[in-house]
Amino acid sequence: MATGRAHRPATRSRGIPEATVARLPLYLRALTALSERSVPTVSSEELAAAAGVNSAKLRKDFSYLGSYGTRGVGYDVEYLVYQISRELGLTQDWPVVIVGIGNLGAALANYGGFASRGFRVAALIDADPSMAGKPVAGIPVQHTDELEAIIRNDGVSIGVIATPAGAAQQVCDRLVAAGVTSILNFAPTVLSVPDGVDVRKVDLSIELQILAFHEQRKAGEEATSGGAAPPPPAVRTRPADDGPDGEVPAVMPA
Ligand SMILES: NC(=O)c1ccc[n+]([C@@H]2O[C@H](COP(=O)([O-])OP(=O)(O)OC[C@H]3O[C@@H](n4cnc5c(N)ncnc54)[C@H](O)[C@@H]3O)[C@@H](O)[C@H]2O)c1
Numbered sequence: 001m002a003t004g005r006a007h008r009p010a011t012r013s014r015g016i017p018e019a020t021v022a023r024l025p026l027y028l029r030a031l032t033a034l035s036e037r038s039v040p041t042v043s044s045e046e047l048a049a050a051a052g053v054n055s056a057k058l059r060k061d062f063s064y065l066g067s068y069g070t071r072g073v074g075y076d077v078e079y080l081v082y083q084i085s086r087e088l089g090l091t092q093d094w095p096v097v098i099v100g101i102g103n104l105g106a107a108l109a110n111y112g113g114f115a116s117r118g119f120r121v122a123a124l125i126d127a128d129p130s131m132a133g134k135p136v137a138g139i140p141v142q143h144t145d146e147l148e149a150i151i152r153n154d155g156v157s158i159g160v161i162a163t164p165a166g167a168a169q170q171v172c173d174r175l176v177a178a179g180v181t182s183i184l185n186f187a188p189t190v191l192s193v194p195d196g197v198d199v200r201k202v203d204l205s206i207e208l209q210i211l212a213f214h215e216q217r218k219a220g221e222e223a224t225s226g227g228a229a230p231p232p233p234a235v236r237t238r239p240a241d242d243g244p245d246g247e248v249p250a251v252m253p254a
Contacts, residue, residue, distance in 0.1 A: 007116055016087070020061045025052040028084045031210045034077045043074040085118075097180075099171050100163030101131060101141050108162060109137040122154040127167070144174075151178040154157070158182045162238035165189040172199075 002172060005037065030050035034042055044062075048055035062068065063082050069075040085091050096114065098105050101124045108114075109124055124141045126132075132143045142150060142251070159175040160185060161168050168187035176197055183199045185191055191199050 016064045017096070023053055023057070024059055024088055026053060027061070028081065028090075029089070031077055031081045031084065036239055039077055041074040042077055043070060047075065059149050073216075089119040090212065092121050094116070094158055095154045096158045096160060097123045097125055097143070097147075097150060097154075097175075098160040098162060099125045099147070099158050099175070100161060100167070100187075101126040101136055102162065105160075105162035108160060108186075109139065119158070122156055123150045124251050125150065127163075144171075147174055147176040149176065149236055150178060156180060158184070160184045160186070161191075162186045 022203065027047065030047055031042070031120045032247060033050070034047075042050075044059050045100065048058040053061075053228050059069075062080075065087060067075065067083055082091075084155050098108055099122060101109065105124065105126070111120055112120060113235060117121040117221070121139060124136055125144055125147050127144045129141050129143060131141045133140050135141075151159075152199070157180060159172075159182070161171050161175075163171050165187045166189075169191055172191045172193065173182060176193060181197050183193065183197065185199055185201045186203075188203060188205070188229050190201075193199055
């Protein structure tokens with residue numbers, strides 16, 4: 001095992017703050033890049049910069065994992081990759097179904113990043129009978145009539161909804177009734193789910209609206225400064241722990 005780490009025994013049951021959980025994928029992405037370059041250790045400052053997170057926050061986050069690094073050496077890259085992957089549940093295979101195989105569903109099915117992160121696309125499901133059997137990303141599309149059987153047979157716990165908004169709640173209800181307990185919703189609608197079911201919502205148009213707000217504010221600042229001086233850097237005021245550092249997550253709780 002590589003040197004250069006000091007860690008407490010993992011206490012898997014402790015509560016890790018949601019904001020820390022939201023930053024773990026950012027650390028993992030940065031660490032994976034280091035691992036691919038065979039970098040053995042990394043300082044908290046280097047890793048924080050690579051992940052776009054404040055280094056004090058990173059150290060605090062890692063303390064929840066029981067990982068403290070070694071003074072003068074830093075963190076063991078491979079061990080942290082393992083530790084964060086384990087914490088996120090990525091050391092096991094997660095079969096995922098995608099429902100609604102139109103433009104977006106097909107693009108998601110073709111995205112190679114899921115498999116490399118432990119998410120196996122178990123099935124593609126669509127209500128359009130003419131799509132049944134047609135391969136998308138090498139997987140034949142199955143009709144919604146088979147949704148319940150697919151979920152039970154494959155032990156699927158994560159469902160991705162990429163249907164039109166009007167169909168999303170009904171699809172969600174069927175997924176949940178069949179045993180799905182986590183939903184990633186791309187449809188622009190708010191889903192109701194029973195306790196114990198987690199929903200994350202992705203809405204790129206909301207992200208664009210937030211950027212539009214900042215663009216408008218920057219333009220206003222430029223106008224009031226008469227264009228003579230460059231505008232001051234935008235200061236984002238937000239609670240310290242409401243999401244990954246320095247960015248509003250594109251995936252948000254429903
Ligand atoms: N979150 C985002 O950032 C984002 C970006 C783009 C699109 N979207 C949303 O994603 C959804 C899909 O967009 P698209 O461009 O792929 O649409 P699309 O019309 O190309 O595809 C929708 C697919 O859903 C299928 N469908 C309809 N009802 C269904 C049902 N009850 N069960 C299963 N499948 C059903 C249709 O047959 C079709 O194949 C829309 O709600 C859209 O608004 C979200």
